Amino acid sequence: xxxxxxxxxxxxxxxxxxxxxxxxxxxxxxxxxxxxxxxxxxxxxxxxxxxxxxxxxxxxxxxxxxxxxxxxxxxxxxxxxxxxxxxxxxxxxxxxxxxxxxxxxxxxxxxxxxxxxxxxxxxxxxxxxxxxxxxxxxxxxxxxxxxxxxxxxxxxxxxxxxxxxxxxxxxxxxxxxxxxxxxxxxxxxxxxxxxxxxxxxxxxxxxxxxxxxxxxxxxxxxxxxxxxxxxxxxxxxxxxxxxxxxxxxxxxxxxxxxxxxxxxxxxxxxxxxxxxxxxxxxxxxxxxxxxxxxxxxxxxxxxxxxxxxxxxxxxxxxxxxxxxxxxxxxxxxxxxxxxxxxxxxxxxxxxxxxxxxxxxxxxxxxxx
Amino acid sequence: xxxxxxxxxxxxxxxxxxxxxxxxxxxxxxxxxxxxxxxxxxxxxxxxxxxxxxxxxxxxxxxxxxxxxxxxxxxxxxxxxxxxxxxxxxxxxxxxxxxxxxxxxxxxxxxxxxxxxxxxxxxxxxxxxxxxxxxxxxxxxxxxxxxxxxxxxxxxxxxxxxxxxxxxxxxxxxxxxxxxxxxxxxxxxxxxxxxxxxxxxxxxxxxxxxxxxxxxxxxxxxxxxxxxxxxxxxxxxxxxxxxxxxxxxxxxxxxxxxxxxxxxxxxxxxxxxxxxxxxxxxxxxxxxxxxxxxxxxxxxxxxxxxxxxxxxxxxxxxxxxxxxxxxxxxxxxxxxxxxxxxxxxxxxxxxxxxxxxxxxxxxxxxxx
Numbered sequence: 070x071x072x073x074x075x076x077x078x079x080x081x082x083x084x085x086x087x088x089x090x091x092x093x094x095x096x097x098x099x100x101x102x103x104x105x106x107x108x109x110x111x112x113x114x115x116x117x118x119x120x121x122x123x124x125x126x127x128x129x130x131x132x133x134x135x136x137x138x139x140x141x142x143x144x145x146x147x148x149x150x151x152x153x154x155x156x157x158x159x160x161x162x163x164x165x166x167x168x169x170x171x172x173x174x175x176x177x178x179x180x181x182x183x184x185x186x187x188x189x190x191x192x193x194x195x196x197x198x199x200x201x202x203x204x205x206x207x208x209x210x211x212x213x214x215x216x217x218x219x220x221x222x223x224x225x226x227x228x229x230x231x232x233x234x235x236x237x238x239x240x241x242x243x244x245x246x247x248x249x250x251x252x253x254x255x256x257x258x259x260x261x262x263x264x265x266x267x268x269x270x271x272x273x274x275x276x277x278x279x280x281x282x283x284x285x286x287x288x289x290x291x292x293x294x295x296x297x298x299x300x301x302x303x304x305x306x307x308x309x310x311x312x313x314x315x316x317x318x319x320x321x322x323x324x325x326x327x328x329x330x331x332x333x334x335x336x337x338x339x340x341x342x343x344x345x346x347x348x349x350x351x352x353x354x355x356x357x358x359x360x361x362x363x364x365x366x367x368x369x370x371x372x373x374x375x376x377x378x379x380x381x382x383x384x385x386x387x388x389x390x391x392x393x394x395x396x397x398x399x400x401x402x403x404x405x406x407x408x409x410x411x412x413x414x415x416x417x418x419x420x421x422x423x424x425x426x427x428x429x430x431x432x433x434x435x436x437x
Numbered sequence: 438x439x440x441x442x443x444x445x446x447x448x449x450x451x452x453x454x455x456x457x458x459x460x461x462x463x464x465x466x467x468x469x470x471x472x473x474x475x476x477x478x479x480x481x482x483x484x485x486x487x488x489x490x491x492x493x494x495x496x497x498x499x500x501x502x503x504x505x506x507x508x509x510x511x512x513x514x515x516x517x518x519x520x521x522x523x524x525x526x527x528x529x530x531x532x533x534x535x536x537x538x539x540x541x542x543x544x545x546x547x548x549x550x551x552x553x554x555x556x557x558x559x560x561x562x563x564x565x566x567x568x569x570x571x572x573x574x575x576x577x578x579x580x581x582x583x584x585x586x587x588x589x590x591x592x593x594x595x596x597x598x599x600x601x602x603x604x605x606x607x608x609x610x611x612x613x614x615x616x617x618x619x620x621x622x623x624x625x626x627x628x629x630x631x632x633x634x635x636x637x638x639x640x641x642x643x644x645x646x647x648x649x650x651x652x653x654x655x656x657x658x659x660x661x662x663x664x665x666x667x668x669x670x671x672x673x674x675x676x677x678x679x680x681x682x683x684x685x686x687x688x689x690x691x692x693x694x695x696x697x698x699x700x701x702x703x704x705x706x707x708x709x710x711x712x713x714x715x716x717x718x719x720x721x722x723x724x725x726x727x728x729x730x731x732x733x734x735x736x737x738x739x740x741x742x743x744x745x746x747x748x749x750x751x752x753x754x755x756x757x758x759x760x761x762x763x764x765x766x767x768x769x770x771x772x773x774x775x776x777x778x779x780x781x782x783x784x785x786x787x788x789x790x791x792x793x794x795x796x797x798x799x800x801x802x803x804x805x
Contacts, residue, residue, distance in 0.1 A: 239738035370607035
């Protein structure tokens with residue numbers, strides 16, 4: 070177990086564990102990304118996205134860029150969501166101007182039968198990046214590790230890339246549920262090992278991105294996505310040597326478009342649930358009670374407006390949640406990854422508004 | 438008012454009005470479409486999609502094709518969702534292999550200020566198609582008229598075409614809500630006139646497609662989409678000369694991805710709400726009570742499976758809803774338009790399963 074500097078700002082971790090905080094902590098999904106000129110400069114030096122993501126030095130550099138620029142309360146490992154299927158031998162690549170693709174998608178029964186949990190040694194570049202980032206952070210803010218959910222990984226693995234309608238993977242789900250469950254079971258085992266190795270390498274919280282869970286029908290979501298995320302959460306190392314006894318490594322689960330299933334999601338053992346912008350935060354808080362903390366959920370499109378309008382929307386969102394306390398917790402975030410076209414100064418306005426208004430709420434509203 | 442043959446199958450209308458039916462009526466969104474070889478043949482003769490949609494004879498021909506092939510309980514006007522903005526002068530066109538686009542999208546304040554409710558005479562080809570279809574149906578099943586919602590039309594009008602993230606239209610919404618409300622107000626006035634003219638021409642029910650309402654944030658949905666659909670429903674002619682006194686022209690409102698707001702949607706005056714496949718039908722029924730009927734909600738991807746699996750999913754969906762009665766009503770449908778890649782025989786299996794299982798439910802379950 071590597072030794073790291075003591076954590077100076079644990080506001081994010083306390084909010085996830087539904088403990089009192091002085092203000093609402095904030096970070097942004099995809100905060101190390103193309104909207105930052107310094108990111109684009111590093112990306113140009115690396116030559117390609119995968120050249121960036123697979124090099125621990127570059128990954129460390131870009132992970133820290135938003136932390137240097139903004140007073141954010143958490144950092145997140147810079148990596149690709151598809152590292153695990155890549156390690157399974159599917160051949161990840163990025164075609165020019167397109168999203169990720171696999172050279173060898175899973176299409177036949179033989180493809181699925183041949184699938185195996187990959188040797189974690191082949192993902193060592195990710196764990197090296199975690200340790201390198203945690204060291205470079207030097208205790209400023211916590212580091213979040215992450216993985217795609219079994220279902221979201223399966224979407225890419227079967228479709229061979231992104232999709233609008235998910236016909237290929239859904240056809241397998243309905244026509245051959247046995248094959249789909251085999252893929253998901255292997256993915257879940259792999260993700261447990263993958264996240265635990267990130268925790269061992271220094272991750273202080275983990276997040277499961279179920280980006281495509283919201284494409285599933287009611288019933289299918291519970292059987293083909295939620296069930297496997299529950300397995301993963303149950304399989305995580307929740308305490309590690311570098312944490313005080315009994316303090317948990319919090320786990321966040323985010324199904325984009327999953328607000329409709331929030332009540333069921335609150336019972337899978339996660340510490341916090343991510344929300345997209347379609348869900349009212351006050352309603353969500355009432356629904357989950359003190360079972361989980363919530364993370365979200367500003368529409369990233371709001372960051373295209375002027376600072377005055379951004380502040381107004383941040384305040385509306387924080388007011389909808391209300392003052393945390395009594396076993397509730399809220400981490401401010403967007404409801405989806407930040408757009409590459411976002412003006413960087415919009416993020417300054419958002420972060421400043423979250424910190425100042427949430428302090429004011431606690432001062433006005435009583436117990437934090 | 439044209440005179441038409443008496444209606445022989447009013448099961449669909451009775452279900453929408455929450456009256457007892459002998460079985461659950463069924464139709465499919467986009468049922469006249471590219472998955473049917475006979476549609477592709479007519480489309481080839483017409484030369485282009487707009488050549489098809491703007492010609493009442495072709496529109497009649499393709500509207501009746503699924504009615505001739507399957508024992509469906511309703512037909513729906515074949516038309517494009519963007520006829521109204523086209524009539525406003527925005528210049529609708531279809532680029533090869535792409536979705537609809539506008540030559541002159543609304544981008545500046547001057548563009549928005551110049552926007553006006555179009556003369557309904559310029560949409561006469563739609564109303565002629567309605568009368569022609571109703572005549573050709575000869576009373577077999579009811580004819581549904583439709584329009585896009587003000588917000589969904591605005592998405593296309595401002596973006597200039599389809600979009601994944603809706604950055605341009607959302608930027609206007611947050612940065613210049615005054616301009617967005619002006620567009621939506623004009624769209625709502627136009628849609629009221631448009632749907633009322635369809636009713637005058639022979640439409641026996643109307644449906645508002647809010648295809649992109651689910652892209653909005655909570656709060657924004659209520660202010661920029663739901664509010665205008667409420668205005669439209671209030672402005673509709675609900676009785677016409679060819680209907681018995683007091684019998685309503687039912688109005689269906691469908692926000693894709695709107696399950697999360699179902700409780701609020703149930704209060705806007707619509708007779709029925711469409712649901713996509715993410716919402717459990719039993720939960721939805723409990724939520725809306727006897728305020729509205731429900732329409733939906735099979736995942737169109739299920740139609741890629743074998744007949745046996747299609748039947749199982751239909752039965753699961755009908756069982757989730759339960760036996761109608763006591764002021765509840767259910768119209769079976771997909772949760773989204775049918776895919777062009779659907780095998781036509783899958784639709785036979787689905788329709789047969791809906792009719793036979795729902796009759797069995799009523800026989801087993803008591804009062805219909």
